Every structure is written in C-alpha cells, then in structure tokens.
Amino acid sequence: MVRRGTNLDRVGGFNDAVVLDAIRRSEQLSRVELAEATGLSGQAISNIARRLLDAGLVREAGRLRGARLGKPRTLLELEPTGRYAVGVHLDPSVVTVVLLDLTGEVVARRPVDQYADDPGLLIDGIAKTIEEVIAEAGAPRDRVTGVGIAAPGPIDVERGVVVDPPNLSTWHLVPLRDELAERTGLPIVLDKDVTAAASAERWAGQGGSFVFFYLGTGVGAGLVIGDEVIRGSSSNVGEIGHVIVDPDGPLCYCGRRGCVGEASQPRYLVQQGVRAEVLADGIDLDDRQAVEAAFSRLCALAADGSVPARAIVTALAERIAKVVEDIANLLDLERVVFGGPHWEHLAPVLDAAVREALEGRFLLRAVHPFEVTGTALGVDVGAIGAASLVLDRTFSPDPSVGLTLDGER
Structure with a gap:
C-alpha cells in the first residue's frame, strides 16, 4: 500500500519519503504515476523529484512509451549507490555483517571472525568487520x-542496551548501541532479531499479516499485521520461548519443563541424537562449535532418510506447529515464514513436517488459507533485516518506525 502525501509545504520531508517509498515499491514510476499513487500535485511531484535527483537518491531510467497523450514519460527509479545501510545480526551461534544498497540488495557480507563471549571483544570484532564490508x-x-x-x-x-539474553550468559546490560557508535562513528539502531527478520520480509515485499518464526540458538516470533511491523510496548514482542509444548520435555532454566525454546535448542536435539545412537557419544555439550557441528550432522542424517534422526526433527515440527497454530488462530494470520541460522539445516525435513502437523488446525481455513513458507532471504535474513531497519527509519513515511537513529524519540 502506497502512503498518501499532503500538498502542505511544511511536510516536505514526509512527502519526499512518501515518493521515495512509492518508487521503491514499484521499482519504476513516472511523475504522472507518482502523482496518482501519492495524491500529490504535479508541481509537488516535480519539486520532490528534482530534490531526490539532486541528492542522488533516484535516477532517470528511460521513457515510458504508449502514453495516450503527449510525449513519452520519463521513469524514475532508486539509485542503488545513493545510500547504504549496514546490518549486524548477533546470534550466539553466528555474528554476520552485511551492507545493503538503497534498493535493499546485499553488496557485501562477512561473518565476524573475532567471535568471543566477552562483549567488549565481540563489539571490537563487529566494528572491524563493519569497516571491512x-x-x-x-x-x-x-x-x-x-x-x-x-x-x-x-x-x-x-537506552540501546542488550539486557540478559538467555543464551549469551556474559551479556548483562551491555550498552551495545553506544559502544558500537563510539567505535564506528556511525548512527546505530538496535532492535530484536525476530523483529528485524520480520522487517526484512516486509521490506522485500512480503506484506500482509504473518509471523516470522525464528530458529537459531533460541526461538522467537516476529509479527507483521496489516503490513505493519508489531513491536509491543517495549519493542520486545515475540518472546515465545516459554510456551509449553511438552510437559514431559527438558527442564528449562525458568524451572518448568517442555518450553519450546529449550525443546528446540540444538543442544537438546543433539542429546536426543546421542540417545538414539545416530550421533556418537562424547560430544561436549558445553562446546558451542561442537554442538553446532553435531546438530548439522543430525539434520543431514534426517534429510538422508535416517529413521531415528528423522523422528527427532519430526517431533520438533510438532512442537513448533503447536506454537504456530496458537499464534495464527489468535491473530488471524495469513502465513508463517521460517528463517534464522538453523532453518537451512532443518528445512529439508521440517518444512513438510510442519505443513503436515498444521493440516486442519487453522480454524479459519474455510475463510482463507494459511501458508507455510521459508524465507527467500537466506541465512542472512537477520542481518538484512537489521540494515532494512536503518533504511526504514531513514526513508520510510511509516509512522510506526519513527525513531531517530540514535534511539531517541
């Protein structure tokens, strides 16, 4: 949905964003089409187009032929090199940095080599990698x-602070935004990983109403409803890790059993793989890299048809489907999008297994279907989403993303 502008001069900045957003969504538009899409006058569009061209944010892209009257119309499109945004995805299993151009295309990416549990060392590594990309x-x-x-x-x-993430035990009240701003000299915006991933899907054109189900070292849910990213009162929407899906499941640090977050962790799945004798005994469950390697092996065995390995992933699908079912029915959603660092490993089995587990559970299926998909943005969806947050805050007319880049209102 293209937002409508206003012809009052005092909101020129808003109108510039409306026009820029309209061009982004349609890829190419003439000035006449922009006026029709935004509700702005022809003169206002001409003035805005001139400013955007002078700023290097848009460029002329040939002419539109076939117009009924007058000369062919000049098309406008985004200038990819007009602006760039950096995205950083912080996950206990991997930290990735990407650089997006103005169209949202990834032009460079790198993992952070200096991974460390110590927040200061990791922030140093992130800053170095940002300069490299x-x-x-x-x-x-x-x-x-x-x-x-x-x-x-x-x-x-x-405050731009990472509070107490359950899988980063040394990260207690870390002022990540300010620390990284000091090291890079760049404006910083901080958001939740699941919200960033949902924002990436929306930025890529996947609007409507959906839940992004994040599968990493932990699980979470990003929400887009009516094409708007939902953040909650403190921007911490999506904390689904303590939804109980198996009363006889593993003991969670919260003191209860069978929380979906604990029952979805690679560590727990690897333990199951060892018990089922599809993985070798002796894996150090406190060694993150060893667990990740064993988890990848388990997923590969499941995809290759190992019955016990496949049973472990199928059981995971049942647990996840229970959470998705509740969210979808509660909020009347159109689809679930799976992604995150572990989705690529799980997808060959989990995708079909979740579809089967959800069959018939969506209560509004007689009104509209419920779709199950994987992200089209790959393993970097979190980092892409983080960068798209910057693009949103810089160029989008959407009032729901009206925070300034330093985090102040």
Missing part, C-alpha cells in the same frame, strides 16, 4: 546512513 563494497563512507543491529532479547531500545 564498507571497504569491500567500495561504498563512500558519507553515503553509509547507519548501522542496524538485530540482537536477541530482551533489549532496552530506549
């Missing part, structure tokens, strides 16, 4: 709009 892309630094960070919750968005 900017240099790799050859992006002029003055066109880099800012850095978005997708971090596990809970977070304090107002």
Whole structure:
C-alpha cells in the first residue's frame, strides 16, 4: 500500500519519503504515476523529484512509451549507490555483517571472525568487520546512513542496551548501541532479531499479516499485521520461548519443563541424537562449535532418510506447529515464514513436517488459507533485516518506525 502525501509545504520531508517509498515499491514510476499513487500535485511531484535527483537518491531510467497523450514519460527509479545501510545480526551461534544498497540488495557480507563471549571483544570484532564490508563494497563512507543491529532479547531500545539474553550468559546490560557508535562513528539502531527478520520480509515485499518464526540458538516470533511491523510496548514482542509444548520435555532454566525454546535448542536435539545412537557419544555439550557441528550432522542424517534422526526433527515440527497454530488462530494470520541460522539445516525435513502437523488446525481455513513458507532471504535474513531497519527509519513515511537513529524519540 502506497502512503498518501499532503500538498502542505511544511511536510516536505514526509512527502519526499512518501515518493521515495512509492518508487521503491514499484521499482519504476513516472511523475504522472507518482502523482496518482501519492495524491500529490504535479508541481509537488516535480519539486520532490528534482530534490531526490539532486541528492542522488533516484535516477532517470528511460521513457515510458504508449502514453495516450503527449510525449513519452520519463521513469524514475532508486539509485542503488545513493545510500547504504549496514546490518549486524548477533546470534550466539553466528555474528554476520552485511551492507545493503538503497534498493535493499546485499553488496557485501562477512561473518565476524573475532567471535568471543566477552562483549567488549565481540563489539571490537563487529566494528572491524563493519569497516571491512564498507571497504569491500567500495561504498563512500558519507553515503553509509547507519548501522542496524538485530540482537536477541530482551533489549532496552530506549537506552540501546542488550539486557540478559538467555543464551549469551556474559551479556548483562551491555550498552551495545553506544559502544558500537563510539567505535564506528556511525548512527546505530538496535532492535530484536525476530523483529528485524520480520522487517526484512516486509521490506522485500512480503506484506500482509504473518509471523516470522525464528530458529537459531533460541526461538522467537516476529509479527507483521496489516503490513505493519508489531513491536509491543517495549519493542520486545515475540518472546515465545516459554510456551509449553511438552510437559514431559527438558527442564528449562525458568524451572518448568517442555518450553519450546529449550525443546528446540540444538543442544537438546543433539542429546536426543546421542540417545538414539545416530550421533556418537562424547560430544561436549558445553562446546558451542561442537554442538553446532553435531546438530548439522543430525539434520543431514534426517534429510538422508535416517529413521531415528528423522523422528527427532519430526517431533520438533510438532512442537513448533503447536506454537504456530496458537499464534495464527489468535491473530488471524495469513502465513508463517521460517528463517534464522538453523532453518537451512532443518528445512529439508521440517518444512513438510510442519505443513503436515498444521493440516486442519487453522480454524479459519474455510475463510482463507494459511501458508507455510521459508524465507527467500537466506541465512542472512537477520542481518538484512537489521540494515532494512536503518533504511526504514531513514526513508520510510511509516509512522510506526519513527525513531531517530540514535534511539531517541
């Protein structure tokens, strides 16, 4: 849905964003089409187009032929190199940095090599990698709009603080936004990983109403309803890890058994694989890299047809389907999108298994279907989403993303 502008001069900045957003959504539009789409006058569109061209944010892209009257119309499209945004995805299993151009295309990406549990060392590594991706892309630094960070919750968005993520035990009240701003000199915006992932899907054109089910070291749910990203009162929406899906399941740190977060962790699945004798005994469950390697092996065995390995992943699908079912029925959603660092490993079995587990459970199926899909943005969806948060805050007319880049209202 293209937002409508106003012809009052004092909101020119808003109107510029309306026009820029309309061009982004349609890829190419003439000035006449922009006026029709935004409700702005022809003169207002001409003035805005001139400003956007002068700023290097849009470019002329040939002419539209076949117009009924007058000369062919000149098309406008985004200038990809007009601005850039950095995205950082912080997950206990992997930290990735990407650079997006103005169209949302990834022009450079790198994992952070200096991974460490110590927050200060990891932030140093992130800052170094940010400079590397900017240099790799050859992006002029003055066109880099800012850095978005997708971090596990809970977070304090107002202060830019990562509070106490359950799978990052040393991260207690870490002022990530300010620390990274000090190291890079760039504006920083911090948001939850699941919200960033949902924002990425929306930025890529997947609007409507859906839940993004994040599968990483932990699980979470990002929500888009009516094409709007839902954040909640403190921007911590999506904390689904303590939904109980198996009363006889593993003991969670919260003191209860069978929480979906604990029952979906690679560590727990690897334990099941060892018990089922599809994985070798002796895996150090406190060694994150060893657990990740064993988890990948378990998923590969399941995809290759190992009956006990496949049973473990299918049981996981049942647990996940229970949570998706409740969210979809409660909020009348159109689809679930799966993604996150572990989706690629699980998808060959989990995709079909979740579809089967959800069959017949969506109560409104007589009114509209419920779709199960995987993200089209790959393993970098969190980092892409983090960068899209910067683009949203910089260029979108959407009032729901009206935070400034330093986190102040």
